[in-house]
Amino acid sequence: MPNTVKTRYSPAVLEGIAAGERVVLRLTLARGDLSAVSDAAATALARAEELMAVAREREPPIRPIACKKGCSACCVAKVLVSPAEAVRIAEYIKKKLSAAELNALIKSVEDARARSHGLTRKERIQKAIACPLLDSDGGCLVHEVRPIICAGWNSIDKAGCDAHFIEHTADMPPEMHPQSNEVALAVLGGLIGAAIDRKLDTRPLELHAALQIALGDEHCGERWRRGESVFEAAIDREVSPY
Numbered sequence: 603m604p605n606t607v608k609t610r611y612s613p614a615v616l617e618g619i620a621a622g623e624r625v626v627l628r629l630t631l632a633r634g635d636l637s638a639v640s641d642a643a644a645t646a647l648a649r650a651e652e653l654m655a656v657a658r659e660r661e662p663p664i665r666p667i668a669c670k671k672g673c674s675a676c677c678v679a680k681v682l683v684s685p686a687e688a689v690r691i692a693e694y695i696k697k698k699l700s701a702a703e704l705n706a707l708i709k710s711v712e713d714a715r716a717r718s719h720g721l722t723r724k725e726r727i728q729k730a731i732a733c734p735l736l737d738s739d740g741g742c743l744v745h746e747v748r749p750i751i752c753a754g755w756n757s758i759d760k761a762g763c764d765a766h767f768i769e770h771t772a773d774m775p776p777e778m779h780p781q782s783n784e785v786a787l788a789v790l791g792g793l794i795g796a797a798i799d800r801k802l803d804t805r806p807l808e809l810h811a812a813l814q815i816a817l818g819d820e821h822c823g824e825r826w827r828r829g830e831s832v833f834e835a836a837i838d839r840e841v842s843p844y
């Protein structure tokens with residue numbers, strides 16, 4: 603059953619959040635330095651986390667958030683990222699891992715990409731292709747810089763997560779705290795809007811494919827900021843057929 607809570611996070615409020623973030627992030631993307639793209643993604647994730655915390659405090663979930671470190675049930679879902687996020691995640695991975703670890707991860711990303719290419723959201727879940735960014739403890743290797751979609755996703759129903767993502771006995775995803783998810787998506791909308799204002803390609807990217815590109819091209823952020831469609835091969839055609 604979906605939540606039907608009365609909320610202050612009306613469509614108008616969410617649009618206002620997106621519009622405010624768009625103005626700030628447009629200025630960041632307009633900077634001439636090499637960090638502008640990843641800084642925009644960093645600002646957006648930090649803002650999303652801040653607003654999610656506020657939403658949970660102001661309008662607490664009807665049951666506790668079930669998500670915990672080590673639970674990775676939902677990390678078989680298709681994740682979409684904006685180009686700026688893909689650039690930042692790849693930069694973080696390259697700084698964090700040794701050369702051997704990076705090579706192993708690139709192979710895992712390529713494998714996940716090959717296995718998941720062209721699959722719908724539903725098919726992805728049924729094939730249970732784990733995100734290559736999961737670490738051996740079931741944590742997220744890139745938690746500090748994770749996609750806003752991942753940050754905003756939550757569940758207040760662990761059994762529902764298992765039924766949907768693992769056992770495939772439930773078509774519907776588990777019940778969530780919608781307010782925190784929606785404010786995160788509003789901030790992501792602001793990040794995308796800022797890139798549109800800069801006349802950049804903002805079509806949504808599939809995470810594995812975007813990482814494959816960003817890990818293989820250290821200049822992809824700068825090229826994207828100059829207007830090149832460097833992520834063309836990673837555009838998710840289920841969401842963006844053009």
Ligand code: SF4
Pocket residue numbers: 676677678681733734735736741742743744745748749752
């Ligand atoms: S990026 Fe992290 S949180 Fe998102 S699906 Fe992958 S492992 Fe899970």
